[in-house]
Amino acid sequence: MKYFGTDGFRGEANVGLTVEHAYKIGRFVGWYYGANRERKARVIVGKDTRRSSYMFEAALVSGLVASGADAYMLHVIPTPGVAHQTVEGCFDCGIMISASHNPFCDNGIKLVNSDGFKMxxxxxxxxEDYIDGKSEVPLATGNHIGATVDYMQGRNRYIASLIASANFSLQGVKIGIDCANGSASSVAKPVFDALGADVRVINAAPDGFNINVDCGSTHMERLQRHVVEQGLDVGFAYDGDADRCLAVDERGRVVDGDQILYVCGVYLNKHGRLSGGTVVPTIASNFGLVKSLELAGLSAVTSGVGDRHVYAKMREGGYSLGGEQTGHTIFGDIERTGDGIMTSLRVMEVIRAERETLSQLTAPCRLLPQAQVAVHVADKDAALENMGVQNAIAEAEAALAGEGRVLVRKSGTESVIRVLAEAPDQASADAAMKRIANALEAL
Known part of the structure; x- marks a missing residue:
């Protein structure tokens, strides 16, 4: 794919991803699901809080209605909210404008099909062919021109669905949430409020520039302090579009996506709700997770990195739980994509049902020390094929002598190579990671 990566069309706003791109995407989608099928298309559009999202929303909607589609505008909403409402509202297609955990200057366009899956x-x-001028799409005229619809009720229905998914009360529970100044800012608190929780919110004042800035699931320090200083029972942090969730236990320690998979997997299996007794982590998940699942009597089937690949593996094997260390967790019995707020509700279900703290629930999951870094490169393929880099990888693997591992892979959304090393101790993991990172930085 030339423009669309593992998580949509990403780029710096008006540099790698321009309003012209957005307009053309709208033009093609509006035609493809409408005139191409001899009926008016219905497309739902959501966005996150970064400044450029409003610009791209206008361009997309212009393209959609110019091709004869009706564009239903959800405004600011989490990515999983778009997927949920695409299915519930029987829309032809859903479009989300977001660059997830990236800086505010970046943006992206994600498309989901009528089943709520990635396009x-x-x-x-x-x-892509239409963007590159390899095909043409006619403009709608007369009464065939589309309309825009303010669809705020779709956002309200999504919030209601989250509340309805929880069959427990959070009365008396003190919960901290970090909304990353993103899509969760106007959604997460109403959900926890409705369940009776004592909610303490941080980073829920988006200004178009502060999304993901020293907050959210990529910067957990403030939430850790918040939980400890406020004496909270648990904390949850989302990313910019709220499809990720990481947690903080009552002691202020980060609980990552691997540990969430362990806690939820063991609980669901105990109650006969884990299909095949199997969890689907990715190749980037901690090897300690796999060992811990085995000790708990569960199996692990790994997938490629990215929630698209996780869900594909889950569908292939009929599995009901999978996710990534970064916090994309998919509960296949109730959703088709990662939903950060849903993940936090599922973790709360375990805490309430088992009557244990999050630190107690995660204690049996023994993760190996990790070291990881993202190295910016000019050409990802050339970097991985470089002999110096390959030698560094081989030397790092030899130094770990089978007691750890290294994983070196291309990012699907950025011009970086991601390096991960695991070892029995932190010093060995750091050394292996630095050996490979130094070789990449020398290019």
């Missing part, structure tokens, strides 16, 4: 690659290829 099929054959359709994305057709969109």
């Amino acid at each position: 099929d690659e054959d359709v994305l290829e057709l969109i």
